[in-house]
Amino acid sequence: xxxxxxxxxxxxxxxxxxxxxxxxxxxxxxxxxxxxxxxxxxxxxxxxxxxxxxxxxxxxxxxxxxxxxxxxxxxxxxxxxxxxxxxxxxxxxxxxxxxxxxxxxxxxxxxxxxxxxxxxxxxxxxxxxxxxxxxxxxxxxxxxxxxxxxxxxxxxxxxxxxxxxxxxxxxxxxxxxxxxxxxxxxxxxxxxxxxxxxxxxxxxxxxxxxxxxxxxxxxxxxxxxxxxxxxxxxxxxxxxxxxxxxxxxxxxxxxxxxxxxxxxxxxxxxxxxxxxxxxxxxxxxxxxxxxxxxxxxxxxxxxxxxxxxxxxxxxxxxxxxxxxxxxxxxxxxxxxxxxxxxxxxxxxxxxxxxxxxxxxxxxxxxxxxxxxxxxxxxxxxxxxxxxxxxxxxxxxxxxxxxxxxxxxxxx
Amino acid sequence: xxxxxxxxxxxxxxxxxxxxxxxxxxxxxxxxxxxxxxxxxxxxxxxxxxxxxxxxxxxxxxxxxxxxxxxxxxxxxxxxxxxxxxxxxxxxxxxxxxxxxxxxxxxxxxxxxxxxxxxxxxxxxxxxxxxxxxxxxxxxxxxxxxxxxxxxxxxxxxxxxxxxxxxxxxxxxxxxxxxxxxxxxxxxxxxxxxxxxxxxxxxxxxxxxxxxxxxxxxxxxxxxxxxxxxxxxxx
Numbered sequence: 109x110x111x112x113x114x115x116x117x118x119x120x121x122x123x124x125x126x127x128x129x130x131x132x133x134x135x136x137x138x139x140x141x142x143x144x145x146x147x148x149x150x151x152x153x154x155x156x157x158x159x160x161x162x163x164x165x166x167x168x169x170x171x172x173x174x175x176x177x178x179x180x181x182x183x184x185x186x187x188x189x190x191x192x193x194x195x196x197x198x199x200x201x202x203x204x205x206x207x208x209x210x211x212x213x214x215x216x217x218x219x220x221x222x223x224x225x226x227x228x229x230x231x232x233x234x235x236x237x238x239x240x241x242x243x244x245x246x247x248x249x250x251x252x253x254x255x256x257x258x259x260x261x262x263x264x265x266x267x268x269x270x271x272x273x274x275x276x277x278x279x280x281x282x283x284x285x286x287x288x289x290x291x292x293x294x295x296x297x298x299x300x301x302x303x304x305x306x307x308x309x310x311x312x313x314x315x316x317x318x319x320x321x322x323x324x325x326x327x328x329x330x331x332x333x334x335x336x337x338x339x340x341x342x343x344x345x346x347x348x349x350x351x352x353x354x355x356x357x358x359x360x361x362x363x364x365x366x367x368x369x370x371x372x373x374x375x376x377x378x379x380x381x382x383x384x385x386x387x388x389x390x391x392x393x394x395x396x397x398x399x400x401x402x403x404x405x406x407x408x409x410x411x412x413x414x415x416x417x418x419x420x421x422x423x424x425x426x427x428x429x430x431x432x433x434x435x436x437x438x439x440x441x442x443x444x445x446x447x448x449x450x451x452x453x454x455x456x457x458x459x460x461x462x463x464x465x466x467x468x469x470x471x472x473x474x475x476x477x478x479x480x481x482x483x484x485x486x487x488x489x490x491x492x493x494x495x496x497x498x499x500x501x502x503x504x505x506x507x508x509x510x511x512x513x514x515x516x517x518x519x
Numbered sequence: 520x521x522x523x524x525x526x527x528x529x530x531x532x533x534x535x536x537x538x539x540x541x542x543x544x545x546x547x548x549x550x551x552x553x554x555x556x557x558x559x560x561x562x563x564x565x566x567x568x569x570x571x572x573x574x575x576x577x578x579x580x581x582x583x584x585x586x587x588x589x590x591x592x593x594x595x596x597x598x599x600x601x602x603x604x605x606x607x608x609x610x611x612x613x614x615x616x617x618x619x620x621x622x623x624x625x626x627x628x629x630x631x632x633x634x635x636x637x638x639x640x641x642x643x644x645x646x647x648x649x650x651x652x653x654x655x656x657x658x659x660x661x662x663x664x665x666x667x668x669x670x671x672x673x674x675x676x677x678x679x680x681x682x683x684x685x686x687x688x689x690x691x692x693x694x695x696x697x698x699x700x701x702x703x704x705x706x707x708x709x710x711x712x713x714x715x716x717x718x719x720x721x722x723x724x725x726x727x728x729x730x731x732x733x734x735x736x737x738x739x740x741x742x743x744x745x746x747x748x749x750x751x752x753x754x
Contacts, residue, residue, distance in 0.1 A: 116630050123618035413614045416575055417628055417675075418603025420596050513575045516610065 117423070121430035124403065135399045136439050139492070142392040143443025144450070146385045146488040147480075151451045153384075154479040157377040161340060163304060164370040165363050169241030170208070170334030171343045172350055173366055177359045179331060180366070185214050186286050188329035189358055196333070199353030204346035206338045207239035212320045213331040216283040218263070218313055220271035227267070227313050229281055231320025231330075234258065240336045242301075242314070249275045250299035258316035260298030264309025268300050275300055281313070285325040293323040341374075385488050386495075393499045400432055400503040411507050412515025421508035428504035429497060436496040440489055451480045522551040522683055522715045523572055528581035530567055530738070541567035542578060543738035549717060549731075551682065554709045556729035557719045564738040565719040566687055572717065573606050573685045574598040586682060603631055607676030607714075611688035614672060615660040621647060621671045622656040625678050632679060646674045650704060666697030673701065677708055684708075686718040690725055702728045 125132050165171060174196075179187040191210055192200070200208050212231030217224055234253040238244055244252055252262055261279065263271075273279060275297050282292040295315060303309045321327065335350060337343055343362045351360040364371025404411070411424055457475035525548075530541035542564050549555055557565035570576035571583055574590045583590040588601055602608070607628075615624045625643040647656055650670040660668050669689065676684050686705070690698035706728055708714050718725060726732055727746075734742040 113630065113633070120616075120618065127618060409612075409614070410616060413610075413616065415599060416573075416602065416608055416610075417631070418599050418601075419631055420599045422596070423631075511576075513570055516575075516614070 117427050117430050118434075121427055121434055124407070124427075125431050125434055128403070128406075131399060131402065132435065135395055135435060136442065138392060138395045139436065139439025140442040140446065142388050143440055143488060143492060144447045146388050146492075147444065147447035147485055148450060148478075149384060150381050150484045150488065151447075151478040151480045152476065153377065153381065154481055154484060155477045157373060158479050159477065161370055161374060164367060164373075165340055166241055166243075167305075167308060170336045171340050171363045172335040172337070172347055172360065173363075174333040174335075174350075174354050174358050174360045175331070177357075180359070183213065183215060183331065185284055185291075185324050185326065185331075188212070188286075188326055188331055191328045191330055192333055195353045195355075196350070199349050200335060202346060202349060204337050204342075205350075206336050207236060208333060208335040209233055209236035209240045210317070210330040210333045211237070212317055212324065212326060212329075214283050214324065216281050216313075218267070218271065219280045219282070220273040220277065222272040223270060225267065225270055225310070227281075228311055229283060229320060230312055230314050231317040231324075232256070232314055233317050237314075240334050246301040246303055247299050248302045250297070252299050252301075253314060253316050256317040257319060258298070259295065259319055260316075261295035262299035262301060262314040263297055264312065265300050265302045266306050266309035267313065268297070270310065273297065281315070281323075283324060287325070291324050293319075381484060381487070382491075385491050389491055389495050392492075393495065396432065396435070396496060397499055397503065399435070400428065400500050401506075403431065404428060404503045404507045407507075408510060408515045408518040411510055412512045412518070415510065415512040416516060425501075425504045425508040428507050429500055432496060432500035432504070433493075436493055440492055444485060444489070447485075448480065451478050454478050455480070522553065522586065523547070523549040523717070524582075524584040525568070525572065526582040528568070528571060528578045528583065530564075530571065530576070530578045540564075540738040542571065542581075545581070545738070545740055547733065547740065547743070549715065551715055552709070552713045554706065554716045554728065554730045555718070556726045556732050557717065557735060558721055558726055558732060559735035559741075560721065562737075563735040565735050567738070568735070569685050569687055569717060569719045572683075573608060574601055603628065604679075605682050607679070607681040607684040609669070609672050609676050609684065609686035609689045611691045615668055615675075617660050620657045620659055621652060621663065621667075621674075624660070624671055625674045628675055628679050642678055643674075646678045647671075650674045651700070666693050666700070669693060669697070669701060670704075673704060677712070677714065680712065681714065683715045683717070686716065686720075688720055688722075689718065690720065690722050695724070698722070698724060 176187040176189045210233065214229050216227055216229035218227050232242070232253065233256045235255070238252070242252065248265060253260060261281070268274060271279065278294050278296050280292055280294050282290060285291040301309065317330070321329070337346055340363060347362050354360045364374065414424060415421065455478060457477050460476050526546050528542045528545040532539040532541055545564070545568060557568060559565050567576065571578050572585065572590070574593065578591060581591065585601065585605060588605070590598070590601065593601060616627065619627065622643050625646060626639045629639045629642065644656065647653060650673055652667060652670055652674070655663065655667065660671070663671065669692070690701060693701060702725055705716055705718070709716050718729070720726065729746055731743070731745050733740055
């Protein structure tokens with residue numbers, strides 16, 4: 109076998125790479141900028157979509173919800189279900205489940221002395237609700253509910269504007285009881301919240317769960333159980349146990365099935381990242397091929413000489429591929445380092461309030477938090493290495509297939 | 520024992536619409552340890568014959584045997600192996616690898632053969648000393664004169680002690696003093712190491728060193744003579 113040891117191939121490749129410093133440096137700069145662009149833009153997009161998904165999941169709320177089988181088609185009070193039983197309570201004690209809450213959730217009408225609006229009335233258990241959905245920092249006036257028998261009501265700032273009402277004033281909330289009779293009750297506004305998305309402020313009003321159950325004559329029944337696991341991507345790890353414990357009389361669904369738009373958003377994002385990385389790579393590949401082709405053309409005689417001296421064509425191929433690999437590895441190392449170095453200082457958030465209204469329509473907030481994911485970095489690196497080597501095969505193969513005599517006679 | 524046997528070799532080249540005859544039914548036998556010059560004008564076929572013997576070029580027809588190997592029947596990979604293990608090449612242009620030092624150029628063939636580093640280092644040092652390049656081992660080709668580069672190429676060709684050295688116009692780019700030194704070195708290697716030399720040249724000074732002088736024209740051997748008193752190394 110006439111093969112050079114790896115160390116010798118590496119040494120030859122390294123020295124050949126630096127024969128033309130300027131060309132190698134330009135190519136390295138291109139790979140570095142390309143890799144940086146891949147990772148940086150992916151982190152921005154991931155951050156935006158993460159924000160969109162987290163806002164969406166917070167609004168659901170929870171990564172898993174349990175309902176009466178007909179509730180999602182018709183969210184009325186008749187499609188309620190019993191409060192969680194022992195088996196379900198036990199299933200929700202696994203470490204993956206970080207919080208859960210049960211709520212009454214029905215369509216209602218809220219009236220002030222000035223105006224009336226259609227809303228979603230949430231009867232919540234405040235202590236567990238804040239762990240799953242409600243952010244106490246969004247309360248801008250008054251307080252949140254104290255317990256599930258609290259007789260107060262918390263509404264959004266936008267809703268308060270619409271109703272021309274304010275903290276401390278009374279409003280009437282009206283819905284239907286299980287016998288299709290009007291169920292209504294007067295509430296005093298004890299708190300006003302300001303959500304990240306203004307649309308939420310106009311949709312949800314919060315009352316104590318027991319108070320709402322009494323108003324609707326629901327007994328101990330609830331509309332939904334919302335369960336949170338912390339990481340929306342890994343919900344499938346614990347979903348099965350919850351589904352089994354909840355039984356077949358209810359519907360237990362993950363967030364991506366409850367809101368298929370959010371689910372498809374995640375799938376679309378993964379696809380988009382891949383397409384983005386490949387597009388940047390394609391732009392890079394022209395430079396890479398050009399560099400290698402030029403490097404091969406400049407050394408036709410030398411390649412012929414190596415063959416004449418007894419180097420097998422396959423070893424020539426490895427050597428050219430090794431040059432490409434070295435170039436790619438250096439470019440990747442620099443690109444990754446610069447990407448990490450530029451993303452980490454921005455992880456506190458980038459203020460995009462200039463375009464906040466447009467962003468809100470997409471479900472994101474006015475701060476963009478770049479999300480640097482190891483998986484995205486690995487994907488970008490793998491694609492650059494694999495496609496880079498595949499792209500290099502053509503010039504390497506050309507070099508390996510030279511006829512030694514023709515190559516030696518090249519001027 | 521014959522080192523090289525060529526039987527009825529034919530080779531033609533296409534140049535535009537013209538067919539050029541490189542080798543026209545050439546048959547030749549060269550003994551091991553011989554010192555042969557192929558001479559003739561440009562286009563006579565001497566380089567074509569040399570390349571065919573070394574497996575660098577394939578004849579259209581005929582047989583070539585180097586030692587016990589049928590060169591004309593080998594594929595690219597085995598041909599490369601044969602060149603690596605049996606043949607040393609010296610070209611007209613010095614043809615060194617520019618990114619390697621003199622020592623690394625000499626070691627290159629041994630490295631491809633997989634010889635251990637210590638052995639490579641020892642032998643490359645000795646051979647560079649033998650060709651008069653002691654102290655220049657770490658210079659790259661661009662830092663050496665033409666004669667010094669050709670000496671490195673010769674050192675590379677003989678460092679693995681091949682049975683056969685094929686040299687194509689090895690003195691073409693050298694001044695007369697350096698050319699003489701190189702030929703003296705060839706003769707010494709031929710005499711002391713019993714290496715077979717086949718040299719394609721039209722330099723009459725080189726021909727004077729040959730034990731056997733083969734003249735070619737238009738792809739044919741027109742004369743094949745043993746020389747009675749070839750030039751020899753004085754020392």
